[in-house]
Amino acid sequence: MKTLQEQLRGLDLMTSAALGGLSVQLQPIPGDVEVIQVSIEQRDALPIYVTCSDSQVLCMCYLWADEDVRAERRTELLETLLDLNPSVPLSSFGRVGKHYVLLGALSRNARAEDVAQDVAALSDNAIDALDAMSEFLN
Amino acid sequence: MSVLKKLAILMRSSVREIGESVVDANATRIYEQEILDAKHNVAQARGDLTGVMAKEMQSAREIERLRGEVARYEALALEALTKQQDTLAEEVAGRVAELELELDEQTKAHASYAVQVARLKELIKGAEAKIREHERQIVMAKTTESVYRATRSIADSVDGTGSKLLSAKESLERIRQRHEDLSDRMTAAEQLEREVGSKALEAKLAAAGIGPDADRRASILARIRARAETSVASGGADKPAVSE
Numbered sequence: 001m002k003t004l005q006e007q008l009r010g011l012d013l014m015t016s017a018a019l020g021g022l023s024v025q026l027q028p029i030p031g032d033v034e035v036i037q038v039s040i041e042q043r044d045a046l047p048i049y050v051t052c053s054d055s056q057v058l059c060m061c062y063l064w065a066d067e068d069v070r071a072e073r074r075t076e077l078l079e080t081l082l083d084l085n086p087s088v089p090l091s092s093f094g095r096v097g098k099h100y101v102l103l104g105a106l107s108r109n110a111r112a113e114d115v116a117q118d119v120a121a122l123s124d125n126a127i128d129a130l131d132a133m134s135e136f137l138n
Numbered sequence: 139m140s141v142l143k144k145l146a147i148l149m150r151s152s153v154r155e156i157g158e159s160v161v162d163a164n165a166t167r168i169y170e171q172e173i174l175d176a177k178h179n180v181a182q183a184r185g186d187l188t189g190v191m192a193k194e195m196q197s198a199r200e201i202e203r204l205r206g207e208v209a210r211y212e213a214l215a216l217e218a219l220t221k222q223q224d225t226l227a228e229e230v231a232g233r234v235a236e237l238e239l240e241l242d243e244q245t246k247a248h249a250s251y252a253v254q255v256a257r258l259k260e261l262i263k264g265a266e267a268k269i270r271e272h273e274r275q276i277v278m279a280k281t282t283e284s285v286y287r288a289t290r291s292i293a294d295s296v297d298g299t300g301s302k303l304l305s306a307k308e309s310l311e312r313i314r315q316r317h318e319d320l321s322d323r324m325t326a327a328e329q330l331e332r333e334v335g336s337k338a339l340e341a342k343l344a345a346a347g348i349g350p351d352a353d354r355r356a357s358i359l360a361r362i363r364a365r366a367e368t369s370v371a372s373g374g375a376d377k378p379a380v381s382e
Contacts, residue, residue: 031291033284045311049292053284055277060288096289105281 004034004052007112011038011050014116019123038119046126048119052108059104059118061126066098068137077136088129090121102126141169141275145282166279173272180265187258194251197244204241208234 005028015038016024022041029035029049038048049060069077081093081100091104102125104118211234218227343349 029288029291029295031287031294033287033291035288035291037292037295049288051284051288053277053280056281056284058281058285058288060285062289062292096285099289103285 001054001108004036004050004057007057007110008036008050008115009112011036011112011116011119014113015040015119018116018120040123043123043127046123046130048122048126050115050119055108057106057108057110057115059106059115059122060096061102061122063100063102063126063130063133064137065100070136070138073136077133080133080136084129084132088125090118091125093129102129141278145278166276166283169272169276169279173269173276176265176269176272180262180269183258183262183265187255187262190251190254190258194248194255197248197251201241201244201248204237204244208237208241211237 008026012024012026016022019040022043024041025039027037027039029037033051035049035051038050040047046061049062051058051060085093088102091102094101094103102122104122106114106118110118211230215227215230215234218224218230340349347353
């Protein structure tokens with residue numbers, strides 16, 4: 001099986017093209033699983049992280065953490081996320097530990113072009129999601 | 139219990155902190171071992187199946203042959219009887235009896251092979267379903283693990299560079315900034331569009347001979363012509379008509 005880095009060669013240019021020419025940079029993150037950070041011009045607060053398991057390529061964007069949620073509106077937030085989930089193109093809401101994430105999953109053998117489309121959609125969706133959910137956050 | 143159910147219980151109870159492995163490595167190993175065992179069983183059952191199916195075909199052929207032999211000897215016995223060779227006929231009948239015994243055995247064997255084939259096919263189907271199910275469970279477990287481990291790596295890496303990971307407030311601030319940026323740019327673009335748009339309109343009007351600039355060229359030419367005529371009248375046609 002190819003390493004993620006090999007598989008995603010050219011992801012920066014392809015993602016940039018998918019985002020209408022915004023500059024995109026890739027950076028591997030050290031650790032015990034392969035993770036590649038995708039930083040997008042003007043969106044540096046919301047990088048996308050690409051990682052993989054045996055069967056999937058996963059693109060993640062960390063939105064906010066448990067402590068950012070207004071306690072009195074938590075249930076409302078969770079219900080809104082569930083309600084919105086089917087409407088968000090290519091991405092799903094989720095939570096990893098205390099971090100709320102937006103997540104896109106592709107086949108382990110996905111082409112870099114497909115991952116680029118997913119990363120671009122994820123980035124756009126993440127901005128929309130933060131904007132839409134800001135009323136529930138501190 | 140399915141992995142999904144186990145995960146749900148795990149996540150609800152204690153292991154909300156990243157850093158601890160969510161998936162029991164031991165359970166994963168057991169699953170993987172079960173998959174390996176099941177695959178081994180399937181391979182073996184497939185081998186057995188081929189053998190039994192071959193025997194089933196052989197016994198079918200043997201039954202065919204024995205039936206032929208019975209028919210042939212019965213015909214011979216009939217011929218012996220018609221030729222009054224009763225002793226010979228009896229001997230042939232003895233041979234037919236032996237053949238029928240053999241045929242009986244082969245038929246029983248054939249039936250038992252058929253049963254075995256059906257059983258093995260069932261076994262293989264079951265084992266393959268089990269493999270698929272285990273593999274699905276493993277995928278869930280491993281994906282969960284990847285997500286958690288990646289998040290830990292990312293958190294470590296971001297902490298290491300001094301910036302705070304995943305602050306919603308900061309993100310929102312930046313996004314608002316970006317929106318303002320975008321709206322500034324849109325305003326600028328609108329202005330530009332207006333300016334360019336009005337210039338384009340003026341140019342069109344001038345081309346149509348409408349507006350203050352429209353006949354400037356014509357009036358200048360008329361002025362110069364008038365001077366030229368004055369100059370001709372005063373006899374200085376070769377002199378330039380400009381600069382006084």
